[in-house]
Amino acid sequence: MTSVPDPSVSGRSTWSTTTHDWSMDVDRDHLSHIRSRSGEYAPGGVLHLILEVLAYAVDEAEDQGGGHATITFDSDGTIDVTDLGRGTDTRLDRGLAIRKPVVSTADVRFFDRLEPVLLADGHARRGMSTVAALSEVLEHTNRRSEGSWTRRYQHGLPVTELVSTAPTDRTGTTIRFRPDTSLLAADQLRPHDLRALVVDTQSFTVTVL
Numbered sequence: 401m402t403s404v405p406d407p408s409v410s411g412r413s414t415w416s417t418t419t420h421d422w423s424m425d426v427d428r429d430h431l432s433h434i435r436s437r438s439g440e441y442a443p444g445g446v447l448h449l450i451l452e453v454l455a456y457a458v459d460e461a462e463d464q465g466g467g468h469a470t471i472t473f474d475s476d477g478t479i480d481v482t483d484l485g486r487g488t489d490t491r492l493d494r495g496l497a498i499r500k501p502v503v504s505t506a507d508v509r510f511f512d513r514l515e516p517v518l519l520a521d522g523h524a525r526r527g528m529s530t531v532a533a534l535s536e537v538l539e540h541t542n543r544r545s546e547g548s549w550t551r552r553y554q555h556g557l558p559v560t561e562l563v564s565t566a567p568t569d570r571t572g573t574t575i576r577f578r579p580d581t582s583l584l585a586a587d588q589l590r591p592h593d594l595r596a597l598v599v600d601t602q603s604f605t606v607t608v609l
Contacts, residue, residue: 412493419500419507426504427529430511431556434533438583441530444521445585446479449531450594451519453481453575454606456502456528460485460573461604472609473591477581478537482574487544497562499549503532503540504556520597531577532556534584538577543568555580 415422434441442448454469460483461467472480489500507527510517516524532538533556541550548565551558595608 412491412498415491417508419509420502420505421508422498422500424505425501426557427506428557430506430529431504431533434530435555435583438534439585441526442534442584443523445587446579446589447587447594447597448519448521448523449534449577449579449584450479450481450589451521451597452525452528452531453577454598455519455525456573457481457483457485458604466603468605468607470607470609471591471594476578478576478578480574480576482572484570484572487548487571488540488542488573490542490544490547490549497547497549497564499540499542499551499562502528503538503551503553504558505529520599528575529556531575534580535577536580538575541565541574541576543571543573545571 412422444451450471454471457467457469464485467484469481469483472482474480488502491498506512506529510525510527511529513524516526519525532553535556536554538553538556539550540553542548548567549562550565551562552560591608595606598606598608600606
């Protein structure tokens with residue numbers, strides 16, 4: 401993703417929109433719209449949400465010439481998707497860290513696209529905000545070469561500040577979310593169901609735990 405020459409001076413209102421609008425942190429109407437039409441935006445239930453997250457890891461792998469993601473299913477229904485990409489773009493605006501609002505605003509490439517990009521389940525890709533809006537809780541952690549940050553959301557709305565975390569040896573992004581089953585079609589998704597659908601390529605591999 402294109403960097404800003406002097407982001408500490410420029411101000412976020414001047415940053416170019418390539419995937420998400422930097423000028424806003426949250427689009428409440430957008431998130432509410434998704435929740436009101438959950439069957440349209442998550443037609444495959446939990447499986448589709450996982451594929452929405454995984455699509456961003458695939459983007460990173462394609463841009464970087466290779467990548468890997470690990471998907472972990474917890475007993476409480478929480479799902480963890482961790483990739484080894486560059487970490488979600490985070491910049492400074494007058495000394496304040498601003499992370500690209502991928503969780504709480506629309507991905508302008510996909511959300512209203514008339515000829516949608518299809519995910520592995522055959523349904524349209526709409527973006528990370530669909531996952532956030534339809535999850536009771538989502539934690540977004542990004543690890544970049546210049547720092548690491550985390551934030552927690554409920555149905556896409558931030559409930560904590562963007563908090564700096566300890567640096568790590570590897571860059572990447574972790575999306576940890578617990579889908580709101582009251583908003584999704586009932587299913588009994590198991591790890592091997594996902595493994596059967598996700599196909600490794602020369603540039604991108606997936607581990608399902």
